[in-house]
Amino acid sequence: MNKLDKTTIICRCEEISCEEVEEVISNGGRTFDDVKRITRCGMGPCQAKICTSMVAEIIHQQTGLSPSEIPLPRMRMPLSPIKLETLATNSTSFSAVKSVLDEVELEEGKVR
Amino acid sequence: METNYETIVIGGGVVGSGIAYHLSERYKEGVLVLDKKYPMSGTSGSTQAWVWVHNKTPSWYAEFSMYSAELYPYLSKKIGDVEYKRTGGLSPFFNESDREKAEKLAESYRKIGIKIKVLSREEVLEKEPYMNPEVAGATYSSIDGNVNPFRLIDMYMRAAKRNGVRYSTYNKVTEIKKQDGKYSVVSDKGAFECKNLILAGGTWSREIGDMLGVKIPVNQLRGQILVSEPLKPFLNFTISGLRQANNGEVLMGYSMEEAGFNRATTLDVIQETANMAVQYVPGLRKAKIVRAFSGIRAMPEDGFPILGKVPGHENLYVAATHSGVTLSPLIGTLITELIMDGETSIPIDRYSLRRFG
Numbered sequence: 001m002n003k004l005d006k007t008t009i010i011c012r013c014e015e016i017s018c019e020e021v022e023e024v025i026s027n028g029g030r031t032f033d034d035v036k037r038i039t040r041c042g043m044g045p046c047q048a049k050i051c052t053s054m055v056a057e058i059i060h061q062q063t064g065l066s067p068s069e070i071p072l073p074r075m076r077m078p079l080s081p082i083k084l085e086t087l088a089t090n091s092t093s094f095s096a097v098k099s100v101l102d103e104v105e106l107e108e109g110k111v112r
Numbered sequence: 113m114e115t116n117y118e119t120i121v122i123g124g125g126v127v128g129s130g131i132a133y134h135l136s137e138r139y140k141e142g143v144l145v146l147d148k149k150y151p152m153s154g155t156s157g158s159t160q161a162w163v164w165v166h167n168k169t170p171s172w173y174a175e176f177s178m179y180s181a182e183l184y185p186y187l188s189k190k191i192g193d194v195e196y197k198r199t200g201g202l203s204p205f206f207n208e209s210d211r212e213k214a215e216k217l218a219e220s221y222r223k224i225g226i227k228i229k230v231l232s233r234e235e236v237l238e239k240e241p242y243m244n245p246e247v248a249g250a251t252y253s254s255i256d257g258n259v260n261p262f263r264l265i266d267m268y269m270r271a272a273k274r275n276g277v278r279y280s281t282y283n284k285v286t287e288i289k290k291q292d293g294k295y296s297v298v299s300d301k302g303a304f305e306c307k308n309l310i311l312a313g314g315t316w317s318r319e320i321g322d323m324l325g326v327k328i329p330v331n332q333l334r335g336q337i338l339v340s341e342p343l344k345p346f347l348n349f350t351i352s353g354l355r356q357a358n359n360g361e362v363l364m365g366y367s368m369e370e371a372g373f374n375r376a377t378t379l380d381v382i383q384e385t386a387n388m389a390v391q392y393v394p395g396l397r398k399a400k401i402v403r404a405f406s407g408i409r410a411m412p413e414d415g416f417p418i419l420g421k422v423p424g425h426e427n428l429y430v431a432a433t434h435s436g437v438t439l440s441p442l443i444g445t446l447i448t449e450l451i452m453d454g455e456t457s458i459p460i461d462r463y464s465l466r467r468f469g
């Protein structure tokens with residue numbers, strides 16, 4: 001890999017520079033997901049498909065961890081963006097999903 | 113690394129880091145935060161992050177949450193921009209029959225000085241034009257809002273470190289011993305000694321308590337969230353069920369499942385969440401979903417926070433709760449008071465571990 005400059009853009013979706021990734025690691029971060037949560041690197045539409053290896057390289061350079069010790073980012077459904085309506089089934093009965101007001105219970109006509 | 117500290121906090125999530133920061137404001141003795149991974153890898157990194165007061169019951173718990181929400185604007189001034197927005201909160205209902213319940217809720221809150229309005233359909237649509245026109249009404253409160261949880265924890269950590277707090281991450285606590293009036297905390301990177309020990313291990317509290325023979329009855333409750341692509345700002349309020357973040361993403365979801373520590377996302381709950389989102393805001397149909405994530409709530413057995421001194425153990429403190437994002441500034445303040453002054457400015461007896469007997 002070519003040498004990365006401080007200003008090199010590592011995550012194109014969220015425009016995160018090499019310097020920002022390095023800062024997380026110098027503060028104790030060690031995995032892609034640590035970098036992701038703090039900088040948003042990898043949270044954009046491409047879902048870390050482009051930046052994974054570059055971040056791994058930076059982690060390797062800064063910590064000396066070997067590539068096999070650096071966990072891959074946790075991949076998230078749906079992997080490529082899809083429309084919400086594709087996921088919806090139009091059912092209006094819910095089991096795991098609740099409304100907040102459903103949780104308010106009345107006891108003898110009064111709020112608990 | 114120094115091995116002697118006045119105070120050690122186990123767990124660097126929003127609760128542990130909130131405590132460490134608040135302690136560091138008043139207290140320049142050594143404070144160490146230990147985390148088995150990196151703060152944010154626990155529940156605090158997979159949350160909706162509403163700062164939410166309205167619809168908490170009983171009303172004394174809503175009052176407790178309100179005090180914390182009141183601290184947020186001040187907290188942002190002290191530690192830096194955490195993207196806290198007091199948007200106001202809306203909880204929609206779709207059946208006219210829920211109005212009575214909403215009115216009862218408003219009435220029980222009036223007594224403690226939290227103002228909730230019960231809105232008509234027209235009033236909801238005036239406030240939130242993209243809401244489903246089939247909505248029957250909503251409860252509304254101006255105190256609710258949301259925050260960026262990553263920025264919040266990052267800022268807590270930065271401010272705490274500036275005040276001298278040390279963090280040791282990727283360092284799991286495996287054993288705790290009491291010796292000569294001090295705690296010896298054994299971790300992957302060696303043993304540390306302290307006078308005060310604070311257990312802030314979130315959903316892992318039970319196993320950390322076991323190391324001291326203390327029963328901390330915290331269970332796991334999974335929640336799954338969908339995140340959209342950034343959309344132009346179009347939602348004004350924190351709607352219970354979904355919110356729009358500063359960068360335009362919409363976070364959708366309010367689900368509860370017992371799944372132990374399993375942090376998978378599952379198609380059935382994702383589909384239900386999608387159904388809920390389009391029911392609330394039909395315009396989201398065409399929005400693209402970029403990812404789904406799940407988190408494991410730390411849920412005390414009776415649902416309420418476990419806070420304060422551990423009965424029968426000197427200088428041992430616990431803070432384990434759901435709604436930790438909402439409560440973190442208050443919990444940080446109260447635990448600091450308990451350690452520094454021996455008492456708290458508002459009573460927390462009802463949150464004592466003692467209630468579990």
Ligand SMILES: Cc1cc2nc3c(=O)[nH]c(=O)nc-3n(C[C@H](O)[C@H](O)[C@H](O)COP(=O)(O)OP(=O)(O)OC[C@H]3O[C@@H](n4cnc5c(N)ncnc54)[C@H](O)[C@@H]3O)c2cc1C
Pocket residue numbers: 122123124125126127128129146147148149150151152153154155156157158159160161162163164283284285286312313314315316320334335336337406407408409410431432433434435436437438439
């Ligand atoms: C889907 C979802 C939505 C939510 N929405 C909201 C909301 O809108 N508003 C709200 O207020 N709350 C919400 N919550 C709850 C909130 O996120 C949690 O209450 C809060 O994050 C708990 O923080 P914590 O610091 O106690 O736990 P955590 O963030 O889990 O921190 C505990 C830390 O302890 C560390 N640890 C554990 N064991 C050890 C050990 N042996 N040694 C060293 N370190 C250890 C872990 O690594 C972890 O970092 C939500 C939760 C979920 C899952």
